[in-house]
Structures are given as C-alpha cells and as structure tokens.
C-alpha cells in the first residue's frame with residue numbers, strides 16, 4: 001500500500017478536497033468556503049496514488065499562539081493501512097519544528113479518531129474544558 005503512495009506537503013485542489021470530505025463521511029463544504037479557506041493553510045499534507053488524492057490533513061492558525069489540526073481524512077479504500085498515522089506524523093513533525101513553545105494545538109476528534117490522535121500526544125480537553133463549535137449558516 002505505502003509503496004504506491006506519494007506524500008506531498010501541499011494543499012489539495014478545491015474539488016478533490018470537497019469530494020474526499022464527502023467520501024470519508026465528513027460534512028459537506030461549499031466551493032466558496034473551500035476556495036476561501038484552503039490557500040490559508042499553514043501546513044498541509046496530501047497523499048496521492050497515481051495522482052489521485054487518497055488522504056490529507058491540514059494545519060491552520062496564527063503560526064505562534066494557536067493552531068488547529070483539521071481535515072484529517074483517508075479515502076475509505078485506503079483506511080486501516082497506517083496512512084492516517086503517516087499524515088499525523090508529518091503534521092506533528094512540522095509543528096514541532098515550526099511552532100514556538102507555549103503554542104496550543106487543538107482539534108476536534110470524531111469517534112474512533114481519538115485513538116489516532118492520542119498516539120501523537122493529543123489529550124481530551126473534557127471534563128475541564130468542553131470543545132464548542134458554531135456551524136455558520138445552520139442557526140435557525
């Protein structure tokens with residue numbers, strides 16, 4: 001599996017990004033949102049097989065104080081072969097080399113993904129602090 005995978009430190013294109021999110025069960029993102037957001041990644045990993053996007057992860061934030069790991073996703077046909085760990089190892093290596101001490105790196109872990117992130121040093125914020133989120137355009 002790993003032999004045919006190429007690792008790029010680059011942000012995916014808009015349409016393949018939107019497609020991968022849906023394929024992996026993550027929420028739909030509009031083209032407008034992806035066009036505005038993707039270029040502002042401060043670090044991104046894209047995994048490709050014969051050019052096709054099969055996995056990704058991004059870091060966003062202010063580069064010094066607060067960063068967030070987002071869009072960690074591996075195509076369903078490629079899950080369970082260590083590619084999620086490959087994405088997280090690239091992300092944590094980049095953070096450790098490019099981020100000052102005292103920076104706070106957070107993420108929202110969906111379901112079983114907590115066991116992936118724990119392997120890279122992330123700890124649940126609950127019960128001391130609960131993650132909170134606002135989805136724009138969904139308030140009725």
Ligand SMILES: CC(C)(COP(=O)(O)OP(=O)(O)OC[C@H]1O[C@@H](n2cnc3c(N)ncnc32)[C@H](O)[C@@H]1OP(=O)(O)O)[C@@H](O)C(=O)NCCC(=O)NCCS
Nearest residue numbers: 024073074079080081082083084085109110112113115116
């Ligand atoms: C979560 C996800 C990125 C893991 O990628 P992966 O390539 O399948 O994971 P790996 O093979 O590298 O395994 C890494 C760890 O993930 C965990 N894991 C295994 N299967 C998993 C699954 N179906 N879902 C979530 N996590 C899983 C395990 O802890 C595993 O570590 P271990 O093998 O030492 O126990 C991938 O399943 C995915 O894209 N899921 C859908 C999208 C998603 O939930 N993204 C995370 C949003 S927070």
